[in-house]
Amino acid sequence: MLSGALMESRGNVYQRLIFAAQDYLGRNGQLPADLAEFAQFAGIGEDEVGDVFQSPEDLHEGMIYHGVTLLNDALRAGAVSSTTSDPIAQLRAIAHGYLVWADRNPALFRLLVAALNGPIKPDSTLHRYTSSMRDLYRRKLVEAQRLGILAEETDIELATMMLHCLVKGGNMIFMTRATDPWFAQDDRSTPELAERIFGMFMDNLVQANAPARHQAKARKSG
DSSP states (O other), X not given: OHHHHHHHHHHHHHHHHHHHHHHHHHHHSXXXXXXXXXXXXXXXXXXXXXXXXXXXXXXXXXXXXXXXXXXXXXHHHHHHXXXXXXXXXXXXXXXXXXXXXXXXXXXXXXXXHHHXXXXXXXXXXXXXXXXXXXXXXXXXXXXXXXXXXXXXXXXHHHHHHHXXXXXXXXXXXXXXXGGOGGGTTOOSOHHHHHHHHHXXXXXXXXXXXXXHHHHHXXXXXX
């Protein structure tokens, strides 16, 4: 019983520290570089903090895991909400969930994007996350090809890579919009603008890679 109580207590401290770190990140735009300072901010003893996080790097990894977990929950909710068997529509719904989460969690989103733009260690939380996203994109595009939405000759690997580049570009809209003169005259919200860009890309991807019979039909109707 004592062991279970200790484990539960440690788990509670971990959650308290993660939420405190999220609060610190939101207020300061970065995580603490000193665990003693963080312990004071969190109102938890230095020894207890040291039992959970041995270094600021450990705290950073913990926050990355926390952010990825919350983001994955949002992506799953987006997929479930699509209520369609169309894989392209599912990708749009997932993108919507991603953009809504990014807008609602700006500090965590910036932390993730900064980490994704740096070196990613093999078998790390970020490596597993970005690999799972690659697999998701590819799976949905293969499904679209199987259903005849995309032509058999569509280069799925290239299309998957293009989606990856688009998402990274969309991330930078959130990160740099305030100082980027390209967006100065556009009054749309960042999530709306990014979603429109994603939607246009998906429309063009499907149109450019539609089976020949669909392209011929589109030319006739045009």
